[in-house]
Amino acid sequence: MTMKVNRIVNGPIPDSFLSDESQRLDSLKFDGQSLQVLDQLLLPHEFKYIPIENVSDAFAVIKSMQVRGAPLIAVVGSLGLLLELQKVSELNLDDIRQKIEYLISSRPTAVDLRNSVNGLLPILESVVDTDHIKLEKCRQYLLEVYASEKQQNRILVWNAYQELLQAFPTKKKLTVMTICNTGSLATVSWGTALGVIRALHSEHRLNLAYVLETRPYNQGIRLTATEMLHGGVPFKLITDSMAAWAMKNNQVDCVLTGADNVARNGDTANKIGTYMLAVLCKHHKINFYPVVPFTTINRHIASGEEIRIEERPAGEMLRVNGILVGNAECPVWNPAFDVTPADLITKILTDFGNWTPEQLEFQIPE
Numbered sequence: 137m138t139m140k141v142n143r144i145v146n147g148p149i150p151d152s153f154l155s156d157e158s159q160r161l162d163s164l165k166f167d168g169q170s171l172q173v174l175d176q177l178l179l180p181h182e183f184k185y186i187p188i189e190n191v192s193d194a195f196a197v198i199k200s201m202q203v204r205g206a207p208l209i210a211v212v213g214s215l216g217l218l219l220e221l222q223k224v225s226e227l228n229l230d231d232i233r234q235k236i237e238y239l240i241s242s243r244p245t246a247v248d249l250r251n252s253v254n255g256l257l258p259i260l261e262s263v264v265d266t267d268h269i270k271l272e273k274c275r276q277y278l279l280e281v282y283a284s285e286k287q288q289n290r291i292l293v294w295n296a297y298q299e300l301l302q303a304f305p306t307k308k309k310l311t312v313m314t315i316c317n318t319g320s321l322a323t324v325s326w327g328t329a330l331g332v333i334r335a336l337h338s339e340h341r342l343n344l345a346y347v348l349e350t351r352p353y354n355q356g357i358r359l360t361a362t363e364m365l366h367g368g369v370p371f372k373l374i375t376d377s378m379a380a381w382a383m384k385n386n387q388v389d390c391v392l393t394g395a396d397n398v399a400r401n402g403d404t405a406n407k408i409g410t411y412m413l414a415v416l417c418k419h420h421k422i423n424f425y426p427v428v429p430f431t432t433i434n435r436h437i438a439s440g441e442e443i444r445i446e447e448r449p450a451g452e453m454l455r456v457n458g459i460l461v462g463n464a465e466c467p468v469w470n471p472a473f474d475v476t477p478a479d480l481i482t483k484i485l486t487d488f489g490n491w492t493p494e495q496l497e498f499q500i501p502e
């Protein structure tokens with residue numbers, strides 16, 4: 137699978153675009169040989185980086201959601217495997233295949249990790265390369281998963297920003313709404329939807345962002361609010377239940393969301409609550425935009441019907457920062473994602489262009 141897709145809308149991208157890195161939090165630290173990830177379950181109260189030395193460490197932090205966010209999950213899983221392959225001198229095909237399946241099982245809905253590590257399979261299945269060459273190609277590929285994310289993210293954010301300029305030509309500043317965390321803590325760069333909000337702010341085109349706290353795991357209040365405060369971006373935190381009233385009373389121009397799995401027809405899985413926002417956007421005639429890197433496109437499924445929705449433990453709803461809020465005996469249903477049908481989506485904004493759901497399938501690069 138290629139990571140490089142270069143369909144830039146209204147290019148070239150000016151060097152000044154999102155050039156100020158000082159306002160960006162680092163989700164991980166990688167120097168080529170050692171990896172540390174920011175433990176996001178401790179945020180916002182503690183900033184602690186923890187070492188990742190192998191696939192097992194990577195699986196553990198992804199499964200626990202110490203590290204989360206579809207693109208970041210793909211990078212951390214890939215780097216966990218790379219660190220192991222840097223330490224071996226012989227290629228063990230069965231071992232690598234088992235580790236690929238193990239990593240994929242960590243978060244079943246987000247497709248970026250599956251897309252990334254499955255990109256190793258053509259290398260492993262080559263009938264012309266020696267095992268030594270295959271091992272080196274695997275190392276180079278996994279490093280490229282990390283190295284390419286930043287450049288692809290910049291193209292993604294630029295393309296999405298161009299779409300907003302085109303959609304709102306007379307609005308000097310936009311009021312937007314977003315859910316969950318889709319920023320520097322969900323990627324290794326600026327972020328998807330939150331990257332676009334950062335760009336609007338940097339380009340003096342943002343009036344205000346409404347940030348949903350995003351129950352039950354509170355990625356909005358814990359993570360997005362932290363990024364916005366750190367970056368000085370104008371926002372207001374609201375509860376998920378306030379979204380409709382904010383749309384009715386406060387002139388929201390558009391909703392920008394991330395994605396975890398996008399089917400060929402444009403049906404999009406994202407954090408639970410996203411479907412609710414899309415239905416509200418339909419009622420209030422507000423544009424609804426998922427901001428989606430190529431790595432989140434799932435070419436293998438025709439519609440959202442085929443997307444498996446991860447269910448998370450009851451404790452993640454009953455407890456906040458470990459403190460029991462409800463009765464521990466409460467029966468709970470805790471789907472971590474929902475699927476927004478393509479007919480509720482205005483356009484899917486990607487690093488290979490901005491497309492209506494009807495156009496998407498025919499524009500997905502090989």
Ligand SMILES: CSC[C@H]1O[C@H](OP(=O)(O)O)[C@H](O)[C@@H]1O
Nearest residue numbers: 204205206318322394395406407
């Ligand atoms: C850059 S999009 C990240 C995507 O992942 C989040 O889910 P989770 O926090 O459970 O990993 C959410 O759905 C975001 O939109």
